[in-house]
Amino acid sequence: MSALKMTSEARSLIQDIPSLKQVRGPLWNAALSDAMVIRHHHGESLDPRPMTNDHFSIVIAGGMAVRIGCDDGRVFNTHKVRAGEMCVLSLTMLANQPIKVSDVVAEGDLVLIRIPARYLDALMAESKAFRDFALASMTSCFVRMVDLVTEVAFVRLPQRIEKTLYELSETTGQNVLRITHQDIANDLGSSREVISRLLKAMERDGRLKLGRGAITLYPQFKEAYRERQHSAAGNSN
Amino acid sequence: MSALKMTSEARSLIQDIPSLKQVRGPLWNAALSDAMVIRHHHGESLDPRPMTNDHFSIVIAGGMAVRIGCDDGRVFNTHKVRAGEMCVLSLTMLANQPIKVSDVVAEGDLVLIRIPARYLDALMAESKAFRDFALASMTSCFVRMVDLVTEVAFVRLPQRIEKTLYELSETTGQNVLRITHQDIANDLGSSREVISRLLKAMERDGRLKLGRGAITLYPQFKEAYRERQHSAAGNSN
Numbered sequence: 001m002s003a004l005k006m007t008s009e010a011r012s013l014i015q016d017i018p019s020l021k022q023v024r025g026p027l028w029n030a031a032l033s034d035a036m037v038i039r040h041h042h043g044e045s046l047d048p049r050p051m052t053n054d055h056f057s058i059v060i061a062g063g064m065a066v067r068i069g070c071d072d073g074r075v076f077n078t079h080k081v082r083a084g085e086m087c088v089l090s091l092t093m094l095a096n097q098p099i100k101v102s103d104v105v106a107e108g109d110l111v112l113i114r115i116p117a118r119y120l121d122a123l124m125a126e127s128k129a130f131r132d133f134a135l136a137s138m139t140s141c142f143v144r145m146v147d148l149v150t151e152v153a154f155v156r157l158p159q160r161i162e163k164t165l166y167e168l169s170e171t172t173g174q175n176v177l178r179i180t181h182q183d184i185a186n187d188l189g190s191s192r193e194v195i196s197r198l199l200k201a202m203e204r205d206g207r208l209k210l211g212r213g214a215i216t217l218y219p220q221f222k223e224a225y226r227e228r229q230h231s232a233a234g235n236s237n
Numbered sequence: 238m239s240a241l242k243m244t245s246e247a248r249s250l251i252q253d254i255p256s257l258k259q260v261r262g263p264l265w266n267a268a269l270s271d272a273m274v275i276r277h278h279h280g281e282s283l284d285p286r287p288m289t290n291d292h293f294s295i296v297i298a299g300g301m302a303v304r305i306g307c308d309d310g311r312v313f314n315t316h317k318v319r320a321g322e323m324c325v326l327s328l329t330m331l332a333n334q335p336i337k338v339s340d341v342v343a344e345g346d347l348v349l350i351r352i353p354a355r356y357l358d359a360l361m362a363e364s365k366a367f368r369d370f371a372l373a374s375m376t377s378c379f380v381r382m383v384d385l386v387t388e389v390a391f392v393r394l395p396q397r398i399e400k401t402l403y404e405l406s407e408t409t410g411q412n413v414l415r416i417t418h419q420d421i422a423n424d425l426g427s428s429r430e431v432i433s434r435l436l437k438a439m440e441r442d443g444r445l446k447l448g449r450g451a452i453t454l455y456p457q458f459k460e461a462y463r464e465r466q467h468s469a470a471g472n473s474n
Contacts, residue, residue, distance in 0.1 A: 068386075068387045076387065076391065078386045079386075091376050094372075095377075125365070138375045141379060142375075149315045149385055150305045150313065152386060154307040154426060189386075189390030
């Protein structure tokens with residue numbers, strides 16, 4: 001991790017974010033001049049100590065996965081903050097509604113800016129572009145949380161594993177996925193043992209191959225996945 | 238359901254909400270004069286047609302349960318809006334991020350006000366009290382969604398049923414609970430059959446008694462529940 005005062009590189013990253021590049025004016029410039037830039041490599045934990053109520057955060061590259069823990073050691077990536085979004089978690093700290101998170105982990109190469117809390121209300125009052133940005137961040141966070149609750153409540157674990165593998169393969173463009181059983185367990189709020197057992201069943205079905213730190217998807221894995229999505233979409237019409 | 242122009246009764250309800258009674262001024266008065274007051278009795282479905290992007294809603298008495306549906310017919314009360322909160326669902330409509338809800342159901346005697354969308358940004362710009370109210374509504378919604386995801390992912394169904402019954406009993410002050418197996422299933426995103434089976438197991442254990450449209454909790458049900466909460470709190474220290 002590194003924490004630096006605002007750099008010209010960070011300022012140019014903000015210009016790449018459609019909803020943020022509309023925010024302009026002396027107050028925004030002052031907020032950025034007082035901001036800290038935090039960088040983490042993929043998979044690194046963010047230091048939880050700065051999770052205090054003196055700033056709010058905006059992700060300008062990469063993403064953050066917020067992990068909640070359970071007494072039995074399971075963790076669950078409940079919430080992801082993407083590039084171009086305000087971190088709603090930092091807003092809950094400001095509103096004195098802290099959430100007990102077990103960890104916050106960088107996804108991709110994370111760059112986030114921490115803006116002192118005193119600017120939040122002033123920016124909301126002054127800038128329509130900032131209000132639109134804040135509202136869009138909060139509503140898209142809400143939409144994804146509803147999707148997540150729906151998925152966890154309604155979709156069975158084997159199908160959720162398939163979705164995770166399919167989407168990772170589509171995102172990376174690879175059929176050989178560098179992902180551990182523990183990573184999948186964390187993403188889905190399950191345990192490594194349960195995930196390993198279900199993956200082994202998929203291997204026996206001939207849909208994928210398990211290796212050291214990698215899972216190889218066979219073509220029939222994706223075909224079957226797409227076919228099922230297609231027929232599910234048909235049913236709901 | 239009834240929809241009326243703003244009444245003096247509704248105005249006095251707003252004065253009972255600490256976070257809203259701070260909002261003052263000509264703009265807020267104009268917004269309230271253009272607002273509609275919607276009333277529903279407990280258990281009534283809200284007409285989904287006004288769920289359009291021309292207003293935002295604030296619950297001023299009772300509550301709303303937002304239900305999401307699954308293809309197999311199960312529904313799940315994913316999100317509750319309480320008295321004194323802005324409905325984040327109505328904000329997602331304004332932000333053109335509609336959520337496919339299956340139903341919105343009144344809890345208690347619901348009174349909500351619908352304020353035309355054009356006032357939202359103006360109120361955010363003008364009133365610090367309104368900004369604080371909006372931010373508090375959105376962060377508390379986020380906190381509850383994270384709690385819900387954690388519960389659904391980590392807590393087993395029998396314990397979630399016990400929690401539902403315990404909390405209903407505490408809220409109503411009754412040990413005889415007027416709740417159907419279907420109501421519990423909807424609250425927990427499960428099916429009536431599964432809930433009935435688990436409730437029958439609890440009846441066999443002597444913790445409760447199932448009757449027609451009612452569930453009677455025996456004293457040992459609450460004692461066992463409190464003891465478990467107590468020991469769980471001890472473990473996490």
